[in-house]
Amino acid sequence: MSKRDYYDVLGVDKTADEKTMKSSFRKKAMDCHPDRHPDDPQAEARFKELNEAYGVLSDSQKRSAYDRMGHRAFEQGGMGGGSGGFQDFGDIFSQIFGGGGSSGGFSDMFGGGGRRQEAARGSDLRYEMDISLEEAFNGKDVDITIPIAGDCDRCDGLGAEPGASIETCGTCSGSGKVRTQQGFFTMERACSTCGGQGEYVSNPCRKCDGQGQIRQKTDLDVSIPAGVEDGTRIRLSGQGDAAPRGRGQSGDLYIFISVKPHELFEREGPNLFCNAPLPMTTATLGGEIEIPTIDGGRSKIKIPEGSQSGKRLRLRGKGMSVLRSSQRGDMYVELSIETPTKLNKKQRKLLEEFAEISGDDISPESANFFSKARRFWDSLVE
Numbered sequence: 001m002s003k004r005d006y007y008d009v010l011g012v013d014k015t016a017d018e019k020t021m022k023s024s025f026r027k028k029a030m031d032c033h034p035d036r037h038p039d040d041p042q043a044e045a046r047f048k049e050l051n052e053a054y055g056v057l058s059d060s061q062k063r064s065a066y067d068r069m070g071h072r073a074f075e076q077g078g079m080g081g082g083s084g085g086f087q088d089f090g091d092i093f094s095q096i097f098g099g100g101g102s103s104g105g106f107s108d109m110f111g112g113g114g115r116r117q118e119a120a121r122g123s124d125l126r127y128e129m130d131i132s133l134e135e136a137f138n139g140k141d142v143d144i145t146i147p148i149a150g151d152c153d154r155c156d157g158l159g160a161e162p163g164a165s166i167e168t169c170g171t172c173s174g175s176g177k178v179r180t181q182q183g184f185f186t187m188e189r190a191c192s193t194c195g196g197q198g199e200y201v202s203n204p205c206r207k208c209d210g211q212g213q214i215r216q217k218t219d220l221d222v223s224i225p226a227g228v229e230d231g232t233r234i235r236l237s238g239q240g241d242a243a244p245r246g247r248g249q250s251g252d253l254y255i256f257i258s259v260k261p262h263e264l265f266e267r268e269g270p271n272l273f274c275n276a277p278l279p280m281t282t283a284t285l286g287g288e289i290e291i292p293t294i295d296g297g298r299s300k301i302k303i304p305e306g307s308q309s310g311k312r313l314r315l316r317g318k319g320m321s322v323l324r325s326s327q328r329g330d331m332y333v334e335l336s337i338e339t340p341t342k343l344n345k346k347q348r349k350l351l352e353e354f355a356e357i358s359g360d361d362i363s364p365e366s367a368n369f370f371s372k373a374r375r376f377w378d379s380l381v382e
């Protein structure tokens with residue numbers, strides 16, 4: 001396969017000066033940069049070819065060798081260079097674009113102001129959503145309306161009044177950046193002539209003030225999956241602000257979920273906890289109570305005779321739904337025995353009689369506690 005002429009590759013003529021070559025290289029390199037065309041071998045090949053050509057022509061020695069001998073100058077026995085010497089195009093890139101070498105991603109290299117904003121991402125957006133515990137359990141489809149930045153329809157995102165011209169900034173050749181050398185340091189700053197935009201708009205769009213974008217209320221249908229937790233962040237890829245000039249990737253939209261506290265249930269991961277007050281008599285005699293469940297149903301639970309406060313009963317599979325799963329957590333019902341208050345005469349009398357005929361054996365815990373207390377006092381006396 002015969003190699004293409006380096007000048008043709010760069011799209012410049014043989015008398016082109018350094019500045020012209022550089023700006024042509026930039027433009028072409030951005031068009032076929034592998035980060036912009038992942039998995040496109042053709043773009044990658046073009047990118048390599050471009051780097052090779054620029055690597056030779058930007059070096060005055062190599063350029064004159066190439067001018068004299070063509071590609072033969074870099075073949076075996078030639079002065080070297082050629083494709084072998086330019087595998088690491090990160091080097092050339094850092095010279096031209098500033099910033100890190102090949103390890104820095106596309107966005108790093110092209111970040112900052114100016115025309116490289118074409119490759120910039122739109123902003124991410126954040127939306128706060130409060131939902132109830134029942135909604136977290138069931139999942140929910142919600143319609144939300146949020147202002148999302150998109151191309152201005154008057155100027156098609158160009159920022160110029162229809163018919164107005166857009167001119168490349170002469171000071172920075174459209175790069176939006178100016179480099180100055182101070183001793184050992186090369187400083188790069190935004191071009192002051194164009195404000196880092198790399199271009200002028202002779203007559204900015206009236207609707208968007210030359211921004212190229214306007215925020216418009218946009219309706220979105222958001223699906224909240226069953227099992228979300230408080231603090232869950234749902235990412236809607238590409239639903240954020242459009243990239244400036246509509247040519248880069250749109251930002252993402254993040255839905256931040258807050259689950260409101262519930263009157264009856266407390267949640268811990270997939271499990272729910274419910275505190276159930278129980279009349280003293282039921283706890284003593286045993287019985288059955290009905291407990292509400294998060295799915296809106298009821299569960300009957302048996303209270304064993306002599307149940308104590310703090311006893312936990314487990315309802316298997318009656319807890320929260322689990323994200324991306326058909327499983328459910330458990331529900332724990334914690335009993336708390338309610339001491340009767342406001343007794344009438346008859347009730348009081350019955351309880352007094354009950355106390356009279358009751359010995360230690362019906363409340364072993366208290367009997368145990370008081371016998372320990374007695375031993376403690378006795379040991380102090382001795």
Ligand SMILES: [Zn+2]
Nearest residue numbers: 152155205208
């Ligand atoms: Zn506009």
Ligand SMILES: [Zn+2]
Nearest residue numbers: 169172191194
């Ligand atoms: Zn400029």
